[in-house]
Every structure is written in structure tokens, then in C-alpha cells.
Amino acid sequence: MxxxxxxxxxxxxxxxxxxxxxxxxxxxxxxxxxxxxxxxxxxxxxxxxxxxxxxxxxxxxxxxxxxxxxxxxxxxxxxxxxxxxxxxxxxxxxxxxxxxxxxxxxxxxxxxxxxxxxxxxxxxxxxxxxxxxxxxxxxxxxxxxxxxxxxxxxxxxxxxxxxxxxxxxxxxxxxxxxxDSSRNPRQLVILERDIDTDKLHHDEQTVEIIFRRFVGATVNESLSADSDSIHEFSRSDVGVRMIKHKPSNARPYEHVFTGKATVDWLMDCCTMVDRREGLEIGQLFLDLRLITPVDARAPGNDTKFVPTKQAQYYVTVHGQQIAGWTEFDDSPIPADPNSGKSREGAARDSNSNRTNVIIRNPSWRLLYREFLKDTMCEENLSFYLEVQEFRAQYTAAVSITGDHKIETIRETLAAAYGLYNAFLAPGSPNELNIDHALRTQLATRMTRAVGDDTAMMQSLVEVALLFEKAQNSIFKLMSSDSVPKFIKHPKYGPQLRGLDAAAAAAYVANSNMSSSRSS
Incomplete structure (x- = not known):
């Protein structure tokens, strides 16, 4: 066929x-x-x-x-x-x-x-x-x-x-x-994007995570901070190239890097495809006071990021803290006096709450995706998110009226087959670990021929329900296995400040919503 x-x-x-x-x-x-x-x-x-x-x-x-x-x-x-x-x-x-x-x-x-x-x-x-x-x-x-x-x-x-x-x-x-060649970096900084507009998330947490990758765990010191080499930055686990500088009272920094090197690193080591996005991120580094220009005397130099070889920047004290080069002076976030009972009630379901918060938060989702890629199970998150997108497409398809309804239903069913073959079909490239009975149901439904338009609509409804079951299964798997490992991982755990508080708040919000429905 x-x-x-x-x-x-x-x-x-x-x-x-x-x-x-x-x-x-x-x-x-x-x-x-x-x-x-x-x-x-x-x-x-x-x-x-x-x-x-x-x-x-x-x-x-x-x-x-x-x-x-x-x-x-x-x-x-x-x-x-x-x-x-x-x-x-x-x-x-x-x-x-x-x-x-x-x-x-x-x-x-x-x-x-x-x-x-x-x-x-x-x-x-x-x-x-x-x-x-x-x-x-x-x-x-x-x-x-x-x-x-x-x-x-x-x-x-x-x-x-x-x-x-x-x-x-x-x-x-x-x-x-x-x-399999030696030129494969095996990793990139996978940037999270808005589903509808494809724009990068610009929240402070996400920018700080990108910044940590950008400067590296330690300084990438070089004799030259910039070059025109076509192999400028081939590894995303090494920070931007910086030149050693002798600190003085007037210039109390030890390393500098250029605006051009900043955009080059972002373009080479992240999934962005347009240089304008590199400029946006460079500007956000400056706006959040993670970096600052060496020469701030020229008008606008301290407020506008300049992506040239001549523009030099250094990492601020705040930027060094965000990068993990120095320790934070921040005192611990005080506990919410009203959260004790909610935390006790949420304990049983804490990992589910954490998983929900991680998936919805672009910065924590970025870290979680990195962790899953390291542990060879990124397909779990990819599937969960793609089912979310499919369900939105499905809801729109069944709600539409007019002459294009059948064609929209057909295209939505087409998307379902593509998703099934990528993640759920026996022997698929990213086959997921789901219950055998559910896998059998999916195989039976997906291989059943569809006749007229009415049967196609019914088929789509059945497929959507099965996908929701598969999505719930993968959510439970992430909550019970990968998320607990993720939050305890020495590389990622320290970057999840506030996760438990957010999970507890989500638990309280869900409990209140359930109570209002029952009343």
C-alpha cells in the first residue's frame, strides 16, 4: 500500500x-x-x-x-x-x-x-x-x-x-x-516555545537557565574571545569563549566576551533558527542584569545589547550567582504558615502535583527535557505534549460546522495515525511503555478500516479517548519514576527552587475546585 x-x-x-x-x-x-x-x-x-x-x-x-x-x-x-x-x-x-x-x-x-x-x-x-x-x-x-x-x-x-x-x-x-561521526555534539539546548505562536518563552526562570548554559559551569577561557571560524561553538556543554582580564578598581571583572560571540553561541548551541532570537536573548541577559557592558559610557550602551565584535560584556555579580560560580546570599524562602495542612494533604500525591507544575512551567520543562534525554526517555514527555496538542486539535475539529467539517475531521484523524505510529504502534521508533491491554485496544482501533463520514467521526472520538488513556498512563509513569529522580538529581535539583511550594499551591487549587464542584 x-x-x-x-x-x-x-x-x-x-x-x-x-x-x-x-x-x-x-x-x-x-x-x-x-x-x-x-x-x-x-x-x-x-x-x-x-x-x-x-x-x-x-x-x-x-x-x-x-x-x-x-x-x-x-x-x-x-x-x-x-x-x-x-x-x-x-x-x-x-x-x-x-x-x-x-x-x-x-x-x-x-x-x-x-x-x-x-x-x-x-x-x-x-x-x-x-x-x-x-x-x-x-x-x-x-x-x-x-x-x-x-x-x-x-x-x-x-x-x-x-x-x-x-x-x-x-x-x-x-x-x-x-x-555516528565525531562532529555530532549529542546535545543542544532545546528551547521551549509557545504552542500557537512558536515564540520563545521569555520568563525570567527560562532566561536564567539558558544563561547558565551560555556561561558554562566554569569559565571557558581563551586567548581570543571571538573568531570567524565556521566551527565557532560546536559543543553546548561548554560556555561562551571569554578573554582573561586583570581586575582593577575601575574594572573589577576577570573575563570579558563579545556581543557577536554571544549571538554565535546561542545560534550554534540552541534550537533557535533565526538570529533575531539570539538578539532577543542577549537583550534579556542585559535587562536582567546578568551581564553588563565593559564600556557603559556611550549613550544606550547599558540598555541596548549590541551583537558586534567591538561590544564587550562581562558577567555581573548577580550573573555569577545565577551561573553557580558563586553562592547566593539569599536567605531561604519563608514557609507559608497556612501551607502545613495542605502539604500534609498533598504528600500522598506530591509527585503528581510536581509533574503537573513541571510540564506547565517552561523553565522547569526545559530542565526536565534535558534530564529525560540524558536518561534515554525523552519520548515520554514528547508524547504527553503532543497528545495535549492533538486534543486541542480534536476539540476544534468536532466543534467546527460547515462545509469543511469532514475535511478537518479527516486531517485530525491523519494526525492521530501519525502520532500512533511514532509512539504507540508495535515496533515504533519511540515505542512507549504502556499497559498491554491498552496497547491491544489501540492496535485494534487503529487498524480498523473506516467507511463513511459518520464512521470516520466515530472513529476519531474513539481514538481520542484511547489517546487520553495512554496520556494518563504516561503521566503516572513520569510521576512515579522519572520526576522523583529528576528532583533529586544533583545537577537539576538545585535549579528547582520553589517547585514544592508551587506543587502545594496547585494541590490546594485543585482541592478547592473539587470542593466547589461537589457543593
Whole structure:
């Protein structure tokens, strides 16, 4: 069986490519509409994630050695290869599922996702990949005008490709060779974003967490604080490059770094794809008094972040405390005299409350995601959040009226199949640990063919209920296993100041809500 889909690239309101990963509707209509051979999605809300498009392109390229200045560079491609492939991109993937008519048999389905764009548009998208620091020129080129220019993935690009392949179960030999290479940093600072707008969260806690990664656990001292190397920052576990400075009464700091190095580190080591976001974070570092300019005499220097080589900054005393370089002088937060009883009542369910608070708080969620990635179970959080998004999509779909209702139901069901195949199908790339009976229910429901429109609507309702059960199961697993380990971890525990107080407050709020409902 074969299915083809065609997708568009989604953009934000400020013309920046959407960076959040979306539920791909691969495999979507295979069982719902076995007779249907093509699916064209034109709704921008279902369009392709920028990182997915990049990764799909990389999978389609041979990534072979190319000669540059008398030496061969592994895992490279030319401008012409990238533009040609992107202009008519096809990505095929196979998936195995039980036969709906005979559970003892396995049906292998092949899904082909296609992108089609004019040559100049393809060139422009490739330029966006370069500006996002996904790829770099082996010859120090800055555009795709020369068709023979040779390019390679940056460490950041390799990591993004690895996450895509892990999510979709891709094991192509040429891609695996790139991922297994020594240039893979194995980690990036995964920034949390608003579901609807794709904008970064700018709350103080989140900025402070990014800042700790930015300056590092210890000073990354260098003879030069800035360079034009294409390998400027290839590891996110090492802070920005700083120059040693001899302190004096007038200048009582020991290290300085440049505004350009700040944005370069953020672009190289975080999941942001637009330099404007690096400027935003640099400005927030300055606004929160985590850094301050060396020369604050010029008008506006102390209030406006400047991303140049000439602008030098140093970490403030407050910034050193946030970074963990020095200890806080803060006294402990006083206990709420009214919280004693609520804490006693919440003790039994404290980990569930903590899990709820962690998931809803972007800064703690960022830390929790890092922890889960370290412990090889990030898929639990990813699934929980994607079901949240699916449930919102489902609620909107069943509420809509008019001529587009059936098409919306169909697309929502498509998203459900994509989510199922990524996390819940037997042998899926990120198969979750859920109850066997629930897994059987899901397999039975997902492999059952759908007939008319009424049956499709009923099918979507049943799938949504099963996903909610699976989501609750994963929530309980996180609450009983990973969250207790997370809050006790020496790396993350000290950064969770106020978590227990927030969990206790959430418990009280939920208790009060339950009481008001019962009365």
C-alpha cells in the first residue's frame, strides 16, 4: 500500500520558519481510506516544520565525499544537489502494522512525502538553512549562487537530523554514518516555545537557565574571545569563549566576551533558527542584569545589547550567582504558615502535583527535557505534549460546522495515525511503555478500516479517548519514576527552587475546585 502527501512550510507572523515539531500525517489515511492514493494538505496549520524539511532534504542527499582544495571532505553535498533535490523532494518511509483482517500477519506500508518548489524558492530555503546554522560552507561561502559550492552539516545540523531520524525510525546507512561521526555534539539546548505562536518563552526562570548554559559551569577561557571560524561553538556543554582580564578598581571583572560571540553561541548551541532570537536573548541577559557592558559610557550602551565584535560584556555579580560560580546570599524562602495542612494533604500525591507544575512551567520543562534525554526517555514527555496538542486539535475539529467539517475531521484523524505510529504502534521508533491491554485496544482501533463520514467521526472520538488513556498512563509513569529522580538529581535539583511550594499551591487549587464542584 502506498500513500503520498504534499506539504507547505509554515511561517510565523514575523516571517520566521516555524521550528516546533508537528505530528506528521504519514500513514494517516491508509486504513481510513484504503482506496485513496494521495493526500494534499494546503492548510498552513498542518504544514511542515522547518527542521523536518531540512532533515528530509539531508536524508534524500547521498552526502558523499567531495574534493575541496586537494582534499576530500566526507558527508558533503553541493549547492546544485541541494537545490535540485529540494525543488522536487520525495521522502519514502515504510511502516509495519498488524493486518486489520488477520492480526497474525503484518502489513508493510510505504508513505512518500513530497515537496515541490521553484528553483529560486529552493535556493532561498537552502539559504535559510545556512542562516539557521544547520549547514556551513567548506569553502567559506555565504550563499548558494555557485552550483558547485560544497556544504556540510554543522554539529547543530547533525543533532537536529539525529532527532528527526530517531523520531521517524530512519536507519539509512549514509545518514547513520553522519550521526555516528565525531562532529555530532549529542546535545543542544532545546528551547521551549509557545504552542500557537512558536515564540520563545521569555520568563525570567527560562532566561536564567539558558544563561547558565551560555556561561558554562566554569569559565571557558581563551586567548581570543571571538573568531570567524565556521566551527565557532560546536559543543553546548561548554560556555561562551571569554578573554582573561586583570581586575582593577575601575574594572573589577576577570573575563570579558563579545556581543557577536554571544549571538554565535546561542545560534550554534540552541534550537533557535533565526538570529533575531539570539538578539532577543542577549537583550534579556542585559535587562536582567546578568551581564553588563565593559564600556557603559556611550549613550544606550547599558540598555541596548549590541551583537558586534567591538561590544564587550562581562558577567555581573548577580550573573555569577545565577551561573553557580558563586553562592547566593539569599536567605531561604519563608514557609507559608497556612501551607502545613495542605502539604500534609498533598504528600500522598506530591509527585503528581510536581509533574503537573513541571510540564506547565517552561523553565522547569526545559530542565526536565534535558534530564529525560540524558536518561534515554525523552519520548515520554514528547508524547504527553503532543497528545495535549492533538486534543486541542480534536476539540476544534468536532466543534467546527460547515462545509469543511469532514475535511478537518479527516486531517485530525491523519494526525492521530501519525502520532500512533511514532509512539504507540508495535515496533515504533519511540515505542512507549504502556499497559498491554491498552496497547491491544489501540492496535485494534487503529487498524480498523473506516467507511463513511459518520464512521470516520466515530472513529476519531474513539481514538481520542484511547489517546487520553495512554496520556494518563504516561503521566503516572513520569510521576512515579522519572520526576522523583529528576528532583533529586544533583545537577537539576538545585535549579528547582520553589517547585514544592508551587506543587502545594496547585494541590490546594485543585482541592478547592473539587470542593466547589461537589457543593
Amino acid at each position: 502506498h500513500q503520498t502527501s504534499s506539504r507547505l512550510l509554515r511561517m510565523t507572523d514575523d516571517e520566521r520558519p516555524f521550528t516546533r515539531s508537528y505530528i506528521w500525517p504519514q500513514y494517516a489515511l491508509l486504513f481510513a481510506y484504503p482506496h485513496r492514493t494521495s493526500l494534499f494538505i494546503s492548510d498552513p496549520n498542518n504544514s511542515c516544520d522547518f527542521k523536518d524539511l531540512f532533515s528530509t532534504l539531508m536524508v534524500s542527499l547521498p552526502l558523499t565525499p567531495h574534493r575541496v582544495r586537494f582534499r576530500m571532505i566526507d558527508f558533503t553535498f553541493t549547492s546544485d544537489e541541494a537545490i535540485t533535490n529540494l525543488g522536487s523532494l520525495k521522502f519514502s518511509q515504510s511502516n509495519r502494522m498488524p493486518d486489520p483482517k488477520d492480526s497474525s500477519r503484518v502489513v508493510t506500508t510505504t508513505t512518500t512525502t513530497t515537496f515541490s518548489m521553484a528553483k529560486e524558492m529552493a535556493r532561498s530555503v537552502c539559504q535559510k538553512f545556512f542562516e539557521a546554522k544547520f549547514i556551513e560552507s567548506v569553502e567559506s561561502k555565504i550563499d548558494f549562487q555557485n552550483k558547485n559550492s560544497v556544504w556540510q552539516l554543522t554539529p547543530k545540523g547533525i543533532h537536529i537530523l539525529e532527532r528527526f531520524c530517531s523520531r521517524n525510525g530512519i536507519q539509512s546507512a549514509h545518514v547513520k554514518a553522519v550521526i
